[in-house]
Amino acid sequence: MRFLKYCSITVLSVSLFSACSTGKSSDEATPIEKNGHVQIKGSIKHPSDKGFVVLEKIGQDNIDVVDTLMVSSDSTFRYSLENKTPGFYRLNLYDKQYVNLILDKEDVSIExxxxxxxxxxxxxxxxxxxYFYEVNELMREFQQKVNELNADFMKARADEDMEAMESVDSRYQSLxxxxxxxxxxKIDEMGTSIAAFxxxxxxxxxxxxxxxxxxxxRFKKNLPDSxxxxQFVEQVEELSKLAIGQQAxxxxxxxxxxxxxxxxxxxxNYVMIDFWAAWCKPCRMENPNVVRLYKKYKDQGFEIYGVSLDRTKQDWVEAIKDDQLGWTHVSxxxxxxxxxAALYNINAIPATILLDKEGNIIAKNxxxxxxxxKLEEIFG
Incomplete structure (x- = not known):
């Protein structure tokens, strides 16, 4: 489950909805009063006579034009934004470069x-x-290391080396x-900055x-009207429905x-919900292990409820037969x-959810x- 998707490390592309506007955000929610304006100034090394410099506000599912900014002959610009609440913004420089901003009370300078x-x-x-860019740097470093692990995993998979694949998975978990x-x-350092979201x-x-x-x-206590x-509280409450200990x-x-x-x-029974698909190679590679464990514990009260995310019945049924999956299957x-998948917020497979005899969630993935x-702990 992903939370508030206001910004992205990757470039977002939008159309220029209008040439100009009032300079006020289209977001009408203004729970936190703030007098004055945020001053935005900057300089552009390579200004263009084609296109515009546009200030845009990033919402949950949309990006709205706030205003166009005039660039002077010396390649600088200045703008005063009426900003009653903190928000996520970006500068669109001629559709060639995007500069992400989080604006609240502080004036900002951009090069x-x-x-x-x-x-x-x-x-x-x-x-x-x-804070925004510090988070991006953390994620850039993390992704670089993940890319190295991915290369190791692909080699292990090509060699059908399960031990090596498990080693890579263990290294990924630690990373x-x-x-x-x-x-x-970093989030704790931010206090009540919306960069946390x-x-x-x-x-x-x-x-x-x-x-x-x-x-x-913490945010309910310190920034309740934002x-x-x-939105964050609503999403956490939704996620709580699938938390460990909850009824599935x-x-x-x-x-x-x-x-x-x-x-x-x-x-x-102890039931494992297994989200999988015939087209999912990691799922298919895991199936022999699941078959082995199912045979070992099925007479002790272990069942599997396989939920396929296939598109065609033929692929689904053939995979069940080929992999000898002798448990309950639905799709x-x-x-x-x-x-x-929607009910359980499944965005990637394989994904598993283990339930106790009363149908309560006791483990995931x-x-x-x-x-x-885990099964050894349960059945001895």
Missing amino acids: ADGNRPDGFVKVSGSTDTD EKENADKLKA YAVNFLDAEKQFAYLSELAE RYTQ PDIALPNPKGDTVKLSSLRG DLKYFDSEA LRGKSLEK
């Missing part, structure tokens, strides 16, 4: 190349914007935890649920014969638009040795 997406940019004066700790430390996008919401809950309470707080929402989908089978029909053949270890 930019203006001629290419990865051109030089320097933003000063805005603490919130500094992910280290990065999450750095992100949480950007940073949480890079945390694993499942693994970091306890921290996100604490963060939601729409960003309200029921699923009712057709099996290969067309008969509807409910997840709750397996109540009384609405809607890929990631599956009702069950177990596979390989971690699944084997």
Whole structure:
């Protein structure tokens, strides 16, 4: 589950909706009063007579033009923004470069190349914007290390070396935890800056649920009227429905014969909901391990409820047969638009959710040795 997607490390492309506007944000939610204006000034190394320098506001699902900025003959610009609440913005430089900003009370100064997406940019004066770029730097370093692990994983997969693949996965888990700790430390440093709502996008919401809950309470106390707080709290509350210890929402989908089978029909057993697909290579590579564990523990009360995210019945049924998956299978053949995937916030597979005999969630995303270890704890 991802949270408030106001900004992105990648360049966002939008159309120029209008040439000019009043200079006020289209967002009418103004819960926090702030007198005065934010002063925006800057210089562009490569100004252009084609296109505009445009200030845009980034919303939850949209980007709105605030105003066009006049660039003087000396390649500088100045603008005064009426800004009653902190918000996410960006400068669109001729559709060639984008400069992300978080604007609140501090005036901001910008130096930019203006001629290419990865051109030089320097933003000063805005603490919130500094946080934004510090988070991006953390994620850039993390992604570089992940890319190296991906190369190792692809080689191990090509060699069908399960031990090496598990080693890479273990290294990734350690790297992910280290990065999450750095992100949480940075978020704590931010206090009530709305930059925190950007940073949480890079945390694993499942693994970091306890921290996100604490963060939601912190913002409810210290920034209760902000729409960003309200949206974040709503999303954490939604996520809480799938937290460890919660009753798993029921699923009712057709099996290969067309008969509807409910997840709750397996109540009384330890049940693993297994989101997978015939086209998913990591899923298929994990299947022999799941088959082995199912055979070992099925007579002790272990069941699997396989939810396929396939598109065609033929692919789905053939994969069940080829991999000898002898447990309950259901699918609405809607890929990631599956009702069950939406219900459980599944954005990637393989994904598993382990339930106790009463249908309560006790673990998530177990596979390989971690699944084997958990089942050994349960069944001895």
